[in-house]
Amino acid sequence: MSSVDEDKELVERTIKGEKEAFEMIIRKYQQPLLNYIGRMVGERELALDFTQEVFIRTYSSLHFYKPQYKFGTWLFKIASNFIIDYWRKKKIDAFSLDQQQANNLPPLQVSDEEPSIVKKFETSELRERIERALEKIPAPLREVFVWRHVNEFSYEEIAEIKGLPVGTIKNRVFQAKELIRKLLEDKK
Amino acid sequence: MKCLSIEQIYLYIEKEFSAAQNKKIEQHLATCLKCKKALEDRRLLLQAAESLPLWQTPPDFTQQVMARIFPAKVSLSAWLTAASAGFVSIILAIFIFFLVTGQNISGLLASLNQALWYFVRNISPISVKLLKLASLFVKLLQQFSEYLIKGFTLLTTIISPEVQIIVITITIILVASSVYGIRKKLLVGEKA
Numbered sequence: 001m002s003s004v005d006e007d008k009e010l011v012e013r014t015i016k017g018e019k020e021a022f023e024m025i026i027r028k029y030q031q032p033l034l035n036y037i038g039r040m041v042g043e044r045e046l047a048l049d050f051t052q053e054v055f056i057r058t059y060s061s062l063h064f065y066k067p068q069y070k071f072g073t074w075l076f077k078i079a080s081n082f083i084i085d086y087w088r089k090k091k092i093d094a095f096s097l098d099q100q101q102a103n104n105l106p107p108l109q110v111s112d113e114e115p116s117i118v119k120k121f122e123t124s125e126l127r128e129r130i131e132r133a134l135e136k137i138p139a140p141l142r143e144v145f146v147w148r149h150v151n152e153f154s155y156e157e158i159a160e161i162k163g164l165p166v167g168t169i170k171n172r173v174f175q176a177k178e179l180i181r182k183l184l185e186d187k188k
Numbered sequence: 189m190k191c192l193s194i195e196q197i198y199l200y201i202e203k204e205f206s207a208a209q210n211k212k213i214e215q216h217l218a219t220c221l222k223c224k225k226a227l228e229d230r231r232l233l234l235q236a237a238e239s240l241p242l243w244q245t246p247p248d249f250t251q252q253v254m255a256r257i258f259p260a261k262v263s264l265s266a267w268l269t270a271a272s273a274g275f276v277s278i279i280l281a282i283f284i285f286f287l288v289t290g291q292n293i294s295g296l297l298a299s300l301n302q303a304l305w306y307f308v309r310n311i312s313p314i315s316v317k318l319l320k321l322a323s324l325f326v327k328l329l330q331q332f333s334e335y336l337i338k339g340f341t342l343l344t345t346i347i348s349p350e351v352q353i354i355v356i357t358i359t360i361i362l363v364a365s366s367v368y369g370i371r372k373k374l375l376v377g378e379k380a
Contacts, residue, residue, distance in 0.1 A: 019254070026249075030250065031242060031243070031244070031245055034244075034245050035242055035243050038243045044243070051245070052253050055257070056257055108194060108195065109191065110191060110222055110223060110226040116229045118233045119228070126233075126236040130236055130237055145237075149237040149238050149240075150237075150238075155204070170195070170204075173198075177230070177233065177234070177237075181233055
């Protein structure tokens with residue numbers, strides 16, 4: 001049985017009242033969700049609380065789940081909306097790609113004298129610098145980067161989560177990567 | 189083929205192109221040092237990004253979520269069992285106490301009975317006085333409400349509805365402001 005079919009079966013069993021089925025869903029998705037939420041909010045305890053809340057919200061909305069969609073993408077859509085709600089309540093305008101960001105687009109072509117930025121660092125230092133750079137890039141770019149390269153979703157899956165065209169998602173992930181690459185040289 | 193765009197470089201690394209497109213790109217990369225260098229830099233970036241340390245959930249995370257979704261309900265039988273257990277424990281403790289100290293159980297019952305009687309005898313005059321005071325208060329309250337209703341009836345027959353509204357509004361404002369004033373005074377007193 002594929003992972004997608006397995007998820008659908010677990011959802012059906014949960015709706016029928018089998019608690020163990022939802023327990024299996026939590027076990028399967030807790031780490032991917034925490035890795036996404038954690039990198040979006042930056043604090044471990046807050047991320048753990050939010051991950052719990054997302055599971056609770058998911059459980060109470062299971063009747064609205066449509067089996068034609070992948071359960072995983074549906075779950076991450078709930079998580080994404082949860083984070084947007086949180087920032088909205090805190091009046092943090094983290095989810096709008098403003099004009100300044102639009103003007104700060106990375107170059108499309110490789111320049112003639114482009115330096116090798118990444119090669120300069122050891123792998124462990126590079127990872128640390130990527131984590132720091134991730135905190136600095138705009139939330140909509142960070143979100144798609146984490147889904148693509150940490151959660152390892154396909155571009156099509158990310159497009160399904162966000163309800164945006166695949167081309168837009170590819171472009172956002174590309175922007176995120178080039179912004180991170182540019183920020184690697186920052187000292188702090 | 190002309191030089192690759194940076195987005196194409198990423199998509200090539202992520203194997204997003206068809207076999208035919210890949211072949212064309214590889215042919216170009218074999219001859220273009222600039223694109224090859226740019227590709228190597230991005231490949232290292234992606235390799236590091238895909239091996240970022242994972243955040244771990246605590247071992248009891250699943251149980252914590254399950255406990256929040258399905259809070260444990262204590263059944264009536266469990267309550268009854270707990271109450272019976274408590275009662276039996278008290279009886280057992282009393283029994284053990286008498287067994288250990290060697291005291292006479294009937295003597296204790298007699299002294300308990302005597303203590304209860306003293307309590308009732310001392311408390312009864314006070315409770316009678318309290319009852320009298322309560323009935324007096326109820327009578328006063330009854331009379332006051334009768335006067336209030338009479339006054340209100342008189343008011344509605346003598347004064348026009350517009351004036352009635354004004355009088356009632358003024359009364360409410362006066363009562364509210366005096367309550368507010370008393371509260372504020374009390375608060376000031378607390379702070380002092």
